[in-house]
Amino acid sequence: MRPYQRQIAERIAEIVDPGDLDLSSLFSVPPDSTLGDLAFPCFQLARTLKEAPPRIAERIAEAAWEFPWLAEVVAAGPYVNFLYDSGAFSRDVLARVIAAGEAFGTSDVGEGKTVVVEFSSPNIAKHLAVHHLRSTMLGQVMVNLLRASGYSVVALNHLGDWGTNFGKLLAAWERYGEEEGLEDSLIETSDDPVALFNKLYVRINSEIETDPQLEETARAWFRKLEAGDPVARERWQRIRDVSWARFEKVYKRLGVSFDEVIGESFYEDKMPEIIDELAKTGLLVESEGAEVVALEEEIPPLLIRKRDGSTLYGTRDLASAEYRWGRWQFSRALYVVDAGQGLHFRQVFGVLRRLGRSYADRLEHTEFGIMRMNVDGQWIKGRTRKGQIVLLEDVLDDATALAREVVLRKNPDLGDSIEEIAEAVGVGAVVFSDMKARRGRDVNFDLEKFLSFEGETGPYLQxxxxxxxxxxxxxEIDSSDHGDGSLLVEAEEKALLLCLDRFDTVIARAALEAEPSILSQYLLDLAGEFNAYYAKHRIISDDGDLTRHRLSLIDALRVVLSRGLRILCLEPLERM
RNA sequence: GGCCCUGUAGCUCAGUGGAUAGAGCACUAGCCUCCGGAGCUAGGUGUCGUACGUUCGAAUCGUACCAGGGUCACCA
Incomplete structure (x- = not known):
């Protein structure tokens, strides 16, 4: 809690006896800034004190208040409103920002604790598409938020690099690889090897429809891969490598990076252990030829092993949770996966709970809404198969091209830096539009909206x-000559300082709730307040003292906005 | 049908149980002798899905219902 609020709460506790009421949680903000800067509603106290709220408010307001930073304490009906002394408040807030510098807003609540964040997790042999944007960016921003709160974070990419579909791909590679231009020696040097794999995959799927025999060939290839057959293994590894190289290019543009890339394949040999345990404890039961673990009444059982004895991704998620716990002893483990998988995670977490795993309650499915694509005027859930997939790279390219046009028009003399700026603005627009709304909401992929530069957008913040x-x-005044802020008494300045004052609690709440939009909304608020102020007051004026004090405010705002933008994976620019 | 999520302005969305529910977009009219107009100012709209309940107080919590979406075993 901020110092002022804490001191006021303590003083109130001296004036009236709050019992076991936690006063600090009761504060609110007056609806109109002319009423005050902080409000204390007396309703709760009325219950414990058996006294009418307005009377309590009066008693509190009439008591002695001797804080030098407090200008006014007034009772307004059942509320007590506190008005800060503008000069003192400005000085205190600015001093805190300047002292902390780029570290302003960080805290140590997470010190000594580890959080594992699984996000992005694309399938290899495919391109990153727009629908990967959400998991990728939400995850990375959660990582940034948690790090700002002092947690040690493991950014983890749970790569989709395993499954029977790779049997199909390997079968296709053997069958018509050369004829599709997939000459062995050329894969790594090809422009877009992933596109070649895609073609093979589509082709074998359509051929399987007319020739079911081929299905068996594919299964055989997957068995070879599982058994460690050198050819299968080598080809699979190459598919994985070229796919990853491709992903990394996009991740770099987005400001995304991972501490660990652990694909599903990694858990292949780690599943028997937990399956054995399930069997021994009697949780594993046979059902319709398959092996399942039953859960509560309202959710269906989790399928552990198929009729043919092979495992499923739920089984792999059990093994991966075990592995992560063993390696990191996390205090939280986040799965940044779309809401369509809600049931799946409830099942997996439920099985771990039934196994008595102490860490089961630390697992969080930080779900997000699906991205819908516009097909013939209808917003529908994107499907890879129908070929209407939109590549993430293409969206970023479009955004950058458009940004380049706009930047060039508005500011033609940027010289060589135009390319970097266009990239930052374009990508920033796309990223921010995905970070703006609460993560649970579905988003319609509307390119025009993604590329909008006006109103509540990334470029507006930049x-x-x-x-x-x-x-x-x-x-041209050095920051060491800036004022301490004590001359800042305008209402708009007070609003901005209150904004700055909130920053650390915003970061903390966003990290706790794993909700990037809390930060996005805050930054929009800050920018809006500033732009209104800027239109009304001059920063640089003939009044040298006032100028120096206002510059101090601008510097503090710059620090906070810059830090906030970085956490959201947007680049704070000096010019655009 | 069961379970999960979502219903707030024409559209997209904010809104930590507290005072008169707010932004952006779109529309209209203004604002560059002056710190960058990607900006600002002013215009107006709401049965906060419906009903009942809890509470001094509900968009916020509970129950039921309505509407939309997701999901419900051998894909991931």
């Missing part, structure tokens, strides 16, 4: 940052 930089540059 533009605001550019303004900060422009002012600081133009003033």
């Amino acid at each position: 533009y605001t940052h550019v303004r900060f930089c422009g002012i600081l540059r133009k003033s």
Whole structure:
């Protein structure tokens, strides 16, 4: 809690006896800034004190308040409103921001704790598509938020590199690889080897429909892969390598990186152990020829082994949870996976709970809404098979091209840096539009909206940052000569300082709730407040003292916006 | 049908049980002698899906219902 609020809560506790009521959780913000900066509603106290709220409010307001930073304490009906002294408040907030510098907003609540965040997790032999954007960016931003809160974080990519479909791919490779241009020696040097794999996959799927025999060939190839057959293994490894190389290019553009890339294949030899345990404890039961673990009444059992004895991805998720716990002893483990898998995770977590795993309650499915594609005017859930897949790279390219056009029009003399700026603005627009709404909401993939640069958008935030930089540059006053803020008494300045004051709690809440939009909304708020202020007041004026104090505010705003943008994987620019 | 999620302005969405529910987009009218107009200001709309309940107080919590979406065993 912020210092002012804590001190006020303590003082109230001296004036009236709160019993076991936690006063600090009761504060709110007055609906109108002219009423005050902090409000204390007396309803809860009325219950314990058996006294009317307005009377309590009066008693509190009339008591002695001797904090130098407090200008006014007034009772307003059942509320007590506190008005900070503008000069003192400004000085205190700015001093905290300047002292912390780029570290402002960070905390140590997570110190000594580890959080594992599984996100992105694309399938190899395919391209990253727009629908991967959500898991990828939400996950990376959660990682950034948690790190800002002092947690040690493991950013984990649970690569989809295993399954019977690779049997199909290997069968296709053997059958018509050469004829499709997949000459062995050329794979690594090909422009787009992943596209070749895609073609093979599509082709064998359509051929399987007319020739069911081929299905058996594919299964045979997968068995070879499982058994460690050198040819199968080598080809699979190459598919994995070229796919990863391709992913990394996109990840780099998005500011995404991983500490660990552990594919599903990794858990192949780790499943028997947990299956044995399930069998020994009697949880594993036979059902319709398959082996399952029953769960509570309202959710269906988790399928552990198919009729043919092979495992499923649920089995792999059990093994991966065991592995992660053993290796990291996490205090939280997040699965950044779409909401369509809600049942699956409830089943997996449920099985671990039935096994008595202490860590089961630390697993969180931080789900997000699906991305819908517009097909003939209808918003539908994207399907890879129908070929309407939109490549993530293409979206980023479109965004960058459009950004380049706009930047060039608005600011033609940026020289060589135009390419970098266009990339930052374009990608920023796409990323931010995905971070803006609560993660649980479904999003319609509307390219026009993704590429919008006006209103509540990424470029708007970047533009605001550019303004900060422009002012600081133009003033030619060194930051060591900035004022302490005690001259900042305008209402708009108070609003901005209250905004700055909130930053650390915003980060903390966003990390706790694994909800990037809390930060996005906050930054929009900050930028909006600033732009209104900027239109109304001059920062650099003839009044040298006032100028120096206002520059101090601008510098603090720049620090916070820059840090917030970085956490959201947007680049804070100096010019655009 | 069971379970999960979502219903707030024409559209997209904010809204930690507290005072008169807010932004952006779209539409209209303004604002560059002056820190970057990707901006700002002013215009107006709401049975907060419906009903009942809990509470001093409900968009927020509970129950039921309505509507939309997701999901329900041998894919991941």
